[in-house]
Amino acid sequence: MPGRSPRLIQGIGDDGAVVKAGAGRALVVTTDLLVEGIHFLRELSTPYLLGWKALGVNLSDLAAMGCRPEFYTVNLALPDSVTEPYVRELYRGMKRLGDRHGVVLVGGDLSSSMTGLMVSVTAWGHARRRALVYRHGARPGDLIYVSGDLGGSATGLDALKALGDRRRRQVLRAAERAQPPRGRGRWILEAVTKHLAPQPRVGLGAWLGERGLATSLIDLSDGLSSDLLRICEASGVGARLDEAAIPMAESCRRLSRDPLRDALHGGEDYELLFTVSPSKEHALRRFPGLRFSPLRKIGTIERGRRRIRLRTAEGESLPLKPGGYDHFRAAEPA
Amino acid sequence: MPGRSPRLIQGIGDDGAVVKAGAGRALVVTTDLLVEGIHFLRELSTPYLLGWKALGVNLSDLAAMGCRPEFYTVNLALPDSVTEPYVRELYRGMKRLGDRHGVVLVGGDLSSSMTGLMVSVTAWGHARRRALVYRHGARPGDLIYVSGDLGGSATGLDALKALGDRRRRQVLRAAERAQPPRGRGRWILEAVTKHLAPQPRVGLGAWLGERGLATSLIDLSDGLSSDLLRICEASGVGARLDEAAIPMAESCRRLSRDPLRDALHGGEDYELLFTVSPSKEHALRRFPGLRFSPLRKIGTIERGRRRIRLRTAEGESLPLKPGGYDHFRAAEPA
Numbered sequence: 114m115p116g117r118s119p120r121l122i123q124g125i126g127d128d129g130a131v132v133k134a135g136a137g138r139a140l141v142v143t144t145d146l147l148v149e150g151i152h153f154l155r156e157l158s159t160p161y162l163l164g165w166k167a168l169g170v171n172l173s174d175l176a177a178m179g180c181r182p183e184f185y186t187v188n189l190a191l192p193d194s195v196t197e198p199y200v201r202e203l204y205r206g207m208k209r210l211g212d213r214h215g216v217v218l219v220g221g222d223l224s225s226s227m228t229g230l231m232v233s234v235t236a237w238g239h240a241r242r243r244a245l246v247y248r249h250g251a252r253p254g255d256l257i258y259v260s261g262d263l264g265g266s267a268t269g270l271d272a273l274k275a276l277g278d279r280r281r282r283q284v285l286r287a288a289e290r291a292q293p294p295r296g297r298g299r300w301i302l303e304a305v306t307k308h309l310a311p312q313p314r315v316g317l318g319a320w321l322g323e324r325g326l327a328t329s330l331i332d333l334s335d336g337l338s339s340d341l342l343r344i345c346e347a348s349g350v351g352a353r354l355d356e357a358a359i360p361m362a363e364s365c366r367r368l369s370r371d372p373l374r375d376a377l378h379g380g381e382d383y384e385l386l387f388t389v390s391p392s393k394e395h396a397l398r399r400f401p402g403l404r405f406s407p408l409r410k411i412g413t414i415e416r417g418r419r420r421i422r423l424r425t426a427e428g429e430s431l432p433l434k435p436g437g438y439d440h441f442r443a444a445e446p447a
Numbered sequence: 448m449p450g451r452s453p454r455l456i457q458g459i460g461d462d463g464a465v466v467k468a469g470a471g472r473a474l475v476v477t478t479d480l481l482v483e484g485i486h487f488l489r490e491l492s493t494p495y496l497l498g499w500k501a502l503g504v505n506l507s508d509l510a511a512m513g514c515r516p517e518f519y520t521v522n523l524a525l526p527d528s529v530t531e532p533y534v535r536e537l538y539r540g541m542k543r544l545g546d547r548h549g550v551v552l553v554g555g556d557l558s559s560s561m562t563g564l565m566v567s568v569t570a571w572g573h574a575r576r577r578a579l580v581y582r583h584g585a586r587p588g589d590l591i592y593v594s595g596d597l598g599g600s601a602t603g604l605d606a607l608k609a610l611g612d613r614r615r616r617q618v619l620r621a622a623e624r625a626q627p628p629r630g631r632g633r634w635i636l637e638a639v640t641k642h643l644a645p646q647p648r649v650g651l652g653a654w655l656g657e658r659g660l661a662t663s664l665i666d667l668s669d670g671l672s673s674d675l676l677r678i679c680e681a682s683g684v685g686a687r688l689d690e691a692a693i694p695m696a697e698s699c700r701r702l703s704r705d706p707l708r709d710a711l712h713g714g715e716d717y718e719l720l721f722t723v724s725p726s727k728e729h730a731l732r733r734f735p736g737l738r739f740s741p742l743r744k745i746g747t748i749e750r751g752r753r754r755i756r757l758r759t760a761e762g763e764s765l766p767l768k769p770g771g772y773d774h775f776r777a778a779e780p781a
Contacts (some may be wrong), residue, residue, distance in 0.1 A: 118551040120517065130553035132518055134573065135469035144554065144569055146522040150561035183454065184466055188480040188567045217452040219464035220478065227484035228562025233522045235478055235569040239468065 126347070127248050128177040128332060134239060141245065142237040143174035149229035157273045159285050160199045162309040163232065164206025170334065171236035172214060172313035173383040177332035179246035179322020182216045182315065185236035190226035203232070214315045244322035246330035246387070248347035253416040255328050255388040257352060258397065260314050260406045263337060264365030264372060267379025269308030272301045272368060285309075304364035311383035316402045318385060326396055327387040336378040338421060339435040340386055345419040352421045354412040354433060377423075378436035388414055460681070461582050462511040462666060468573060475579065476571040477508035483563035491607045493619050494533045496643040497566065498540025504668065505570035506548060507647035507717040511666035513580035513656020516550045516649065519570035524560035537566070548649045578656035580664035580721070582681035587750040589662050589722040591686060592731065594648050594740045597671060598699030598706060601713025603642030606635045606702060619643075638698035645717035650736050652719060660730055661721040670712040672755060673769040674720055679753040686755045688746040688767060711757075712770035722748055 122139060123131040129143035147153055147167050158166075168185060175182040187207065191200065204218075211218060216236065276284060284298065284305050291310070294302040314332070321327040329344045337359070345352050354377075361376045369375045384406075389397065397408050415422075421433040456473060457465040463477035481487055481501050492500075502519060509516040521541065525534065538552075545552060550570065610618060618632065618639050625644070628636040648666070655661040663678050671693070679686050688711075695710045703709045718740075723731065731742050749756075755767040 118517070118549070121551055121553060124551075124553045125555070130518070130520065132553065134474070135472065138469065140468070140474065140571075142518075142520060142554065142569070142571070144520045144522055144556055144567075146524060146556045146558050146567065148524045148558045148560050148565075151524075151559050183452070184464070184476075186464065186476060186478045186569065188478055190480060190482045190485075190565055215452070217455060217458075219455060219458045219466065220476065221459070222478055222480045222567075224480050224482045225485050226482050226563070226565075229560070231482075231524055231560075231565055231567075233478075233480065233565075233567040235476070235520065237474075237476070 122242070123247060128174040129180065131178070131245060133242070137242055138239055139242040139245060140237060140239055141175055141178050141180040142235065143171050144233065144235040145170045145174065147232045149231065155230065158309050159289055160202035161206035161289050162285070164203035165210045165310045167232040167234050168207040168210050168236070169311050169313050169383065171234045172210070172216065172315055173311070173332040173334070175236060175238050176313055176315050176318025177330055177385060179244050179318055179327070179330060180238045180240040181319040182214060182236050183238040184217050184219045185211065185234055186219060187221040188233040189221070190224050190231040192226045192228060192230055195230055240322060243325070246322055246327045248329050248331050248344050251329040251344050251348035251350050251388040251414045252390070253350055253414055255390055255414040256394055256410050257341070257354070257386070257388055257412040257414060258408050259337070259360065259384055259386050259411050260317055260408055261382070261384040262360040262362040263333070263382050263384065264369060264376035264379050265304050265307035265362030266311065266381040267375040268362065268365040268369045269304030269306070272304050273308065300364040300367050304362070304368060307362065307364070308381060311381065313383055314385045314406055317400065317406055320400055321387060324396065326389055326393050328390060330385060330387040333382045333384045333386055334380060336380045336436065337376070337386065338378050338433050341421055342419070342435045344386070344388065345421065349419065351415040351417045351419060352412055353415055354421060354423045356423055356425045358409065358411045360409045377433065456576070457581060462508040463514065465512070465579060467576070471576055472573055473576045473579060474571060474573055475509055475512050475514040476569065477505050478567065478569040479504045479508065481566045483565065489564065492643050493623055494536035495540035495623050496619070498537035499544045499644045501566040501568050502541040502544050502570070503645050503647050503717065505568045506544070506550065506649055507645070507666040507668070509570060509572050510647055510649045510652025511664055511719060513578050513652055513661070513664060514572045514574040515653040516548060516570050517572040518551050518553045519545065519568055520553060521555040522567040523555070524558050524565040526560045526562060526564055529564055574656060578659070580656055580661045582663055582665050582678050585663040585678050585682035585684050585722040585748045586724070587684055587748055589724055589748040590728055590744050591675070591688070591720070591722055591746040591748060592742050593671070593694065593718055593720050593745050594651055594742055595716070595718040596694040596696040597667070597716050597718065598703060598710035598713050599638050599641035599696030600645065600715040601709040602696065602699040602703045603638030603640070606638050607642065634698040634701050638696070638702060641696065642715060645715065647717055648719045648740060651734065651740055654734055655721060658730065660723055660727050662724060664719060664721040667716045667718045667720055668714060670714045670770065671710070671720065672712050672767050675755055676753070676769045678720070678722065679755065683753065685749040685751045685753060686746055687749055688755060688757045690757055690759045692743065692745045694743045711767065
C-alpha cells in the first residue's frame with residue numbers, strides 16, 4: 114500500500130522508481146540489497162568483485178529504465194570478521210565500475226553487524242521523461258531482443274562451487290584483474306567473471322531510451338523466463354521464444370550440465386531484454402556498442418494470455434514456465 | 448575517495464548528498480541503516496515503532512539540510528524469525544509517519560537474511576539550492592539554537608532496559624498508540640516514545656531553509672556535544688554552551704541518573720541544532736510550529752579553535768568533549 118503523490122510517475126513494480134523532476138525531466142531511483150549467505154558467499158568472491166557487483170546490479174536497473182546513472186550511495190553492515198582492507202577493496206571495486214560509467218559515490222552509512230555482511234546500494238539518474246522505458250509497453254507483434262549472451266553467470270556460479278580452494282583463488286585473482294580469458298581455464302574464467310563482475314548495459318539502456326526504440330525493457334536478473342514473464346504480465350501480452358535463436362554463452366555451452374536450462378532460467382546475466390516494433394527494428398543496427406554487446410532477436414510478442422511459449426529446434430511449441438530463482442527480488446511490501 | 452562530478456554540490460560529510468537538479472534546484476538524498484543488535488533490539492521495540500524510526504531518522508537528515516522530504520525506498524533483510532505480520536507492521540509504521548509529512552514509498556528490495564533484521568532506508572527531496580543549509584556556515588557571533596528538548600531519548604532507552612517484560616509490553620503498546628502520557632507512568636512513556644518514535648523536525652528544517660535564517664544546521668543523532676562539534680569542525684569555529692540554557696526533557700530531569708550527561712551527550716533526540724546571525728534572531732519568533740517545537744538559544748559561536756566550552760551554572764567555563772555514542776555514523780568510506 115504505497116502512498117500516492119502527483120509527482121510520482123512509477124512506484125513499485127519496475128526496475129526503478131520514477132518521479133517528476135522539472136519540465137519534461139524525471140528522476141529515476143533504484144536500490145538493491147546484497148546479503149551474505151543469501152546473495153553471495155564471501156569465500157566465493159573477493160571484496161573488489163563484491164563491490165563491483167553491488168553497484169553493477171543497480172546500474173543495470175537504471176539501464177533497464179532507459180536512464181543513464183549519475184550518483185550512488187552505499188550502506189554497509191560490517192561484521193567483526195570484515196577487515197579495513199576488505200572494506201577498502203569493496204569501495205575500490207565500486208569505484209572502478211563507477212568511474213567507467215561516470216557514476217559518483219556521494220554518501221552512505223557504515224554500521225557494524227552482529228552477523229553477516231550486507232551491502233545496500235541506492236543509485237539514481239535523471240532523464241527526459243519521454244526517454245524512459247517501462248515493462249508495460251510491449252504490444253502484440255513487437256519483436257523480442259536481448260543483448261549479449263545468456264547462461265554464463267549460472268555456469269560461473271556452478272564452476273566456482275566446484276573448484277578447489279587453490280584453483281578458485283587463482284580464478285578470482287584473474288577475474289579481478291579482468292585478464293583476457295585464454296588458455297586452458299578460459300571458459301571457467303569467462304563464466305566466473307560474468308557471474309562476479311557483470312557488465313551493466315548502461316550505454317545500451319540510455320541509447321534505447323534516447324532514441325525511443327524500445328516499447329518495453331527489463332534487465333535479466335532472475336533469468337530470461339522469469340523476466341520476460343514480467344514484461345508479459347505488465348503489458349498484458351504473451352510471448353513466443355525461438356529456442357534456436359537464444360544466444361547461449363560459449364562458456365555455458367561448453368561447461369554447463371544443462372546449457373539450455375542455464376540460458377533460459379539462469380539468473381544474474383544482467384543483459385537487457387527489450388521489445389521493439391518491427392517498423393523500428395532496422396534502427397537497432399546503428400547501436401554504437403554492437404561490437405561489445407550484440408543484439409539478437411529471440412522471439413515475438415503475441416496477443417492473448419500472459420504466458421511464454423518456446424518453439425524448440427524440432428519445431429514443437431512448449432509452454433515455458435518461469436524457472437529462474439527469486440530471492441524475493443521485486444517483491445512488494447505487504 | 449569519492450569521485451567528482453560537476454553536478455555534485457555536497458558529497459559525503461553532511462546530513463545528505465546534494466546534486467544539481469535543474470535551474471536553481473537541487474536534489475538532496477540521504478540514507479540510513481538500522482541493524483538488529485547494533486541500532487535496535489527487537490525485544491525493546493515493536494515492528495510498527497521500528498518502521499517509524501527507520502523512516503524518521505532519514506526525514507530528520509533531510510530536515511537538517513533545510514529540505515522537505517518527498518519520497519523514500521526501503522530495503523529489508525528478513526531473518527526466518529520475522530513473520531509476515533511483523534513486516535506488515537513495519538511498513539505500517541513507516542507509512543504512518545510518511546503520511547504525516549506527505550512522504551511516499553516508491554520502491555525497495557526484500558531479501559531473506561541468514562541472521563539479523565536490517566532496515567535500510569533512502570529518502571530524498573528537492574529544494575531551491577539557495578534554501579539548503581549545510582554544517583559549514585556557522586560564523587563567530589552566531590547564536591546557537593536547538594529545537595524541543597534533550598535527553599529524553601537516552602532516558603527512554605535506559606527505562607526500556609530496566610522495565611520488566613510485562614510492564615515493557617504495556618509501555619510499548621501505549622507508545623504505538625501515541626497515547627497522551629499521563630498518570631503514574633507518564634515520564635517513562637514520554638521518554639520511551641521519544642526514543643522509539645522520534646518526531647523529525649520536518650516543518651522546522653524546511654522553514655529555516657526557505658527563510659534563509661540558519662547559517663548552519665544539523666540534526667541531533669549522536670548527541671549535542673558530538674553534533675555541535677561537527678558544526679564547529681565544518682565551519683572552522685569554536686562554540687560556547689550555556690549549561691543553564693540547555694532545554695532538558697522533563698522525563699530526563701525526573702528519571703535519568705545523570706540528567707545533564709543525557710542532555711549533553713545522549714543521542715537520538717532528533718532535534719535540530721542550528722546557528723543564526725544575531726540580526727535575524729527576531730525572525731525565529733515567527734516559526735509557526737513554536738507551540739510543538741520551541742526554539743531555545745543555548746550558546747554562541749566563537750572565533751578560534753574547533754572546540755566547545757561549557758559555561759556551568761556556577762559560572763565556570765569547562766571544555767566539553769564529544770561524549771555521544773557513535774555506531775560508525777557518518778564514517779567515511781576508506
